Amino acid sequence: MDYLHGFDSKEQDRLIHQAQFLEPYVYTGVDFKKVNRLLEVGCGVGAQSKILLKRFPKIQITGVDFSSAQLHVAAQYLKRPISDGRVHLLQQDAQRLDLVYKKYDAAFLCWFLEHVPEPLKVLKQVRKHLKPGAQIVLTEVFNQALFMEPYSPNYLKYWFEFNELQWTMKGHPFIGAQLGHLLKEAGFKSINVEFRPLHFDSRDPKQRAEFIEFFFQILLSAEPKLRDKNKVSEDMVRQMYKEVEIAKKAKDSVFFYSFARATAIR
Numbered sequence: 081m082d083y084l085h086g087f088d089s090k091e092q093d094r095l096i097h098q099a100q101f102l103e104p105y106v107y108t109g110v111d112f113k114k115v116n117r118l119l120e121v122g123c124g125v126g127a128q129s130k131i132l133l134k135r136f137p138k139i140q141i142t143g144v145d146f147s148s149a150q151l152h153v154a155a156q157y158l159k160r161p162i163s164d165g166r167v168h169l170l171q172q173d174a175q176r177l178d179l180v181y182k183k184y185d186a187a188f189l190c191w192f193l194e195h196v197p198e199p200l201k202v203l204k205q206v207r208k209h210l211k212p213g214a215q216i217v218l219t220e221v222f223n224q225a226l227f228m229e230p231y232s233p234n235y236l237k238y239w240f241e242f243n244e245l246q247w248t249m250k251g252h253p254f255i256g257a258q259l260g261h262l263l264k265e266a267g268f269k270s271i272n273v274e275f276r277p278l279h280f281d282s283r284d285p286k287q288r289a290e291f292i293e294f295f296f297q298i299l300l301s302a303e304p305k306l307r308d309k310n311k312v313s314e315d316m317v318r319q320m321y322k323e324v325e326i327a328k329k330a331k332d333s334v335f336f337y338s339f340a341r342a343t344a345i346r
């Protein structure tokens with residue numbers, strides 16, 4: 081069991097911060113008001129589960145993750161809703177889900193399929209567990225879509241190595257562009273895929289700096305593995321820190337990234 085970002089406590093805190101920071105963007109258009117039983121696959125430390133429970137007071141979540149370290153943190157983070165019977169956590173590999181078929185009213189997968197060697201297998205598995213007519217909501221990366229001005233060569237080289245490492249670990253850093261195809265192959269209907277731009281420039285320097293810093297932390301989350309494998313040098317990382325500081329302060333800097341949102345019906 082290996083995973084690009086690792087399972088240390090810094091990374092687990094980062095996931096909670098990430099979910100809160102991106103909540104306004106990720107949850108636009110997510111409507112589980114009529115959902116009772118929600119299947120959340122790749123729930124990690126429960127960062128999205130907490131937001132889902134707050135936004136949709138009626139839902140009960142079955143959260144699945146293959147990592148006992150993540151689930152251990154999730155069990156603490158979601159202690160109250162677990163004791164209220166609103167959350168059940170299960171340790172399973174999403175490629176071989178073992179739950180009750182046709183039980184769930186909806187499924188939610190966020191920043192997850194990018195890490196799975198066989199995303200189609202996961203979607204087929206999830207489909208089997210959904211009731212007919214149930215909705216699946218996917219939020220995934222499309223790492224081709226990163227742009228930062230001023231030109232930052234070390235940042236870009238590091239980003240290449242980050243994606244390359246994920247690729248060699250059998251992940252999919254560009255999976256956002258494949259969601260339509262994968263959902264179709266898995267047998268879903270009424271498929272919709274859209275790209276959500278995160279575009280910040282001098283119109284809002286504070287938000288721009290926050291996004292540059294937020295995204296930088298994502299890059300750094302893979303540093304231990306990249307350093308381990310000699311994919312990035314200490315000097316490259318040092319230069320990248322400088323470039324990021326410049327971008328955060330430069331008058332005309334630009335940050336752009338776009339993630340993918342797909343919905344479909346079983």
Ligand SMILES: C[S@@+](CC[C@H](N)C(=O)[O-])C[C@H]1O[C@@H](n2cnc3c(N)ncnc32)[C@H](O)[C@@H]1O
Pocket residue numbers: 083085095096099121122123124125126127128144145146147150172173174175189190191192195196
């Ligand atoms: C980037 S985290 C996202 C967690 C959560 N969805 C969120 O947005 O905070 C990806 C999670 O997928 C889990 N994961 C990776 N491959 C898995 C697999 N094959 N089956 C189940 N969980 C897996 C990891 O343990 C990790 O917790």
